[in-house]
Amino acid sequence: MHLSRRTLLAATASLAAGLPSTQALAQASGRKTLRLINRVIEVNGKPATRYGAFQPSGAWGISLNEGETFDVRLENQLDVLSGLHWHGLNPPWRQDGVPYISGPPIAPSKFADYSFPAQPVGTRWMHSHFGLQEQNLLAAPLILREQSAIRSGLQEVVMLLEDFSWRKPSLIFEELRKPKPMAAMTGGNMSGGMSTLSRGGMNMPGMNMSSGHGMDLNDVTYDAFLANDRTLADPQVFDVEKGAEVRLRIINAAASTNFMIELGNVEGTVLTVDGNPVVPLKVRQFPLAIAQRVDIVVRLPADGSALPILARGEGLTMQTGVILRPRGAAVTKIAETAEMAAPALGLMDEMKLRAAQPLPSRPIDRSVPVDLTGNMSAYVWGMAVHGMEGVPVTVEKGERVELVMRNTTMMAHPMHMHGPSFQVTEINGQAFPGAVRDVVLVPPRTTVKVVFDADNPGIWAFHCHNLYHMAAGMFATVVYRGFN
Numbered sequence: 001m002h003l004s005r006r007t008l009l010a011a012t013a014s015l016a017a018g019l020p021s022t023q024a025l026a027q028a029s030g031r032k033t034l035r036l037i038n039r040v041i042e043v044n045g046k047p048a049t050r051y052g053a054f055q056p057s058g059a060w061g062i063s064l065n066e067g068e069t070f071d072v073r074l075e076n077q078l079d080v081l082s083g084l085h086w087h088g089l090n091p092p093w094r095q096d097g098v099p100y101i102s103g104p105p106i107a108p109s110k111f112a113d114y115s116f117p118a119q120p121v122g123t124r125w126m127h128s129h130f131g132l133q134e135q136n137l138l139a140a141p142l143i144l145r146e147q148s149a150i151r152s153g154l155q156e157v158v159m160l161l162e163d164f165s166w167r168k169p170s171l172i173f174e175e176l177r178k179p180k181p182m183a184a185m186t187g188g189n190m191s192g193g194m195s196t197l198s199r200g201g202m203n204m205p206g207m208n209m210s211s212g213h214g215m216d217l218n219d220v221t222y223d224a225f226l227a228n229d230r231t232l233a234d235p236q237v238f239d240v241e242k243g244a245e246v247r248l249r250i251i252n253a254a255a256s257t258n259f260m261i262e263l264g265n266v267e268g269t270v271l272t273v274d275g276n277p278v279v280p281l282k283v284r285q286f287p288l289a290i291a292q293r294v295d296i297v298v299r300l301p302a303d304g305s306a307l308p309i310l311a312r313g314e315g316l317t318m319q320t321g322v323i324l325r326p327r328g329a330a331v332t333k334i335a336e337t338a339e340m341a342a343p344a345l346g347l348m349d350e351m352k353l354r355a356a357q358p359l360p361s362r363p364i365d366r367s368v369p370v371d372l373t374g375n376m377s378a379y380v381w382g383m384a385v386h387g388m389e390g391v392p393v394t395v396e397k398g399e400r401v402e403l404v405m406r407n408t409t410m411m412a413h414p415m416h417m418h419g420p421s422f423q424v425t426e427i428n429g430q431a432f433p434g435a436v437r438d439v440v441l442v443p444p445r446t447t448v449k450v451v452f453d454a455d456n457p458g459i460w461a462f463h464c465h466n467l468y469h470m471a472a473g474m475f476a477t478v479v480y481r482g483f484n
């Protein structure tokens, strides 16, 4: 039987209502409290009130060590329904924090409790999965420190990236959905005959990528990009030791912006992507699609100078970042506008990544074609599973499942599956033992294959992590047999 998504949502909502509340799991010891609150940040000299997730101590998000239990009471102090999804964790599905799928949202002044082993470890994050709240900056770091990272003794710096607009998220979405004349769609850049390869990471002659309005790259024109809530006009400065190594944990928490991480002349070493270890890869620049994370170890310059860690919007000159400053080093101001636009994100770097802890080798039990579909002028996006829009990916517990994601649209889609992480196994027909991830970018006219082991029965969200694409329909579920 095939359920429409509406039917499915209604069914799971009533299921959720009949189950014992997660509050029954409340334990007094070791529990951290996290509050959804309104807070004021300053963007380019002006105050902005936005949502946030903080502990009573003021700590942003959650940081735990490998082996600890994720034991959190989440209090909603906002005046709207809300909640948080623990992105990249593999909890019991009822604790996944996706409203109307894993459970009901949290009403104002109510709370929900979560308790499960904090795994898999690594750089994760948390964000609201309710409406467009993520664009209202309802996101925070969720760091599960690996024993290896703790033992290394390296200083760690978390950099969480966001895209900021003075406009209300609902207004941004409304404008995107307004019918547009075709002329406005092509804007002289990146459209039409662009091949997959030309997204591969170089500026092409004649391509106007500096306009900041490349429709195929960025739907939304933002007012600022933030790193840890701040712009380069007033960046966060971390004190570090001269010549020391620092482990960067970089999180792309933007609603609708892919970034290129720029280390300048310094070569860094990628240790993990989406929190999962890869064979170390040397980089000076690294693509970070929406919702992806990367851990990079950098060594501070021997001459004792400061090192900016920058993130530039895909196809844009606008950038943000943080500064690593050894004692006594001068901090020079860095412009929020770079001289060169960041290239479009491709999969050239993805193809170089090799999982350090790949999935065990075994045959595929089920292969599921998932076409990413859309109509840019109507701003409608979709996922056709087995050629049908609105149906879930159905799996059985214990299966090795392959997802064949084929992008039929002119925009790239950062595809995220909740629950177990997947391994990238093939891009456009080229097979390789790629990274284990929870988000993979699928550029236009590209087919990406991933595999995962269906080890966590329930109903899991599977969607494009571009917030507006998801809101406009690029959303499906993975449903285990017995849950449909």
Ligand SMILES: [Cu+2]
Pocket: 381, 412, 413, 414, 464, 465, 466, 469, 470, 474
């Ligand atoms: Cu998308």
